[in-house]
Amino acid sequence: MSTPAYHREHLRETLLELAERTVQRSGVEALSLRQLARDAGVSHAAPARHFRDKRALLDALALDGFERLNRAMTDAAATSGSFDVGFLAVASAYVSFAVDNAALLGLMYAVKHEADASEALVETARGSMRATIALITEAQAAGEVLPGDPERLAFVIFASVHGIAALATGDLLDGMSVEDATRATVDVLLRAIGTGSTHP
Incomplete structure (x- = not known):
């Protein structure tokens, strides 16, 4: 053939x-x-x-997914000048990717945590967290976010935003739209980390 x-x-x-x-x-x-x-x-x-086998295919599929997610979040972070607007854009990009690619996202995280996951996959999977840390660090330098460990703040932010994505993909938002749930979460996070403002 x-x-x-x-x-x-x-x-x-x-x-x-x-x-x-x-x-x-x-x-x-x-x-x-x-x-x-x-x-x-x-x-x-x-x-x-x-x-070479199905395992290599899954690794490549997860790698491709993380590369796309990282691009979406990086592009979102670059669309605005203010931290508040950029933060909402980044959070929305993550949640949108999760909702549109629920099964793929699950595979991405599952494969990433396998003992034989490739170094390229593990490194690329950290990209979205690095982007979040960079966003926070820049906002701290500009006085828009209170001082503190940016990695710790990024972890809390990721946990919160990923939680909204999980609720959305599990149809557990109890009638609230994905957009409203994301905005409400971002508003609370913005107040918590000290900007003193919310996205209108």
């Missing part, structure tokens, strides 16, 4: 797209390299050129 030029050149991206679609639709258990090869229209052996 000859592999079309499209697949030869872009097979890795095609397999990742198909794998993510499968995870979102049917869960990780439904994922198989053999089935992905069939879906991509290539030989059963073709995926091995990029992923």
Whole structure:
């Protein structure tokens, strides 16, 4: 069976797209390299050129997810001049990614915590936390956030925002919209870390 030029050149991206679609639709258990090869229209052996086994595929899928999440949060942080607006934008970016990619996000964190997770994955997974720490550090320097350990503050912020994402994906917001829940959480966090203001 000859592999079309499209697949030869872009097979890795095609397999990742198909794998993510499968995870979102049917869960990780439904994922198989053999089935992905069939879906991509290539030989059963073709995926091995990029992923030695399912574990390597999951690692790559998680890495791709964290790279996309990091880009979304970094882009959100760069959209405004004030900390309050930037903070809400970053929190909203995280929650939106979680809601739109619930199954993928679960896989991302599960694979990250595996003992044999790649160094690239573990390092990339820290990107969103680094972005949050940088945002806080800059705001502290500008007098918009009270002094304190920025890593500790970032951890509390992440726990709170991730909690809203978990409630949203579990349909546990009790009628409140995702946007309102995110805004309410950000408002409380902003008061707690000392800005003295909330996003209007």
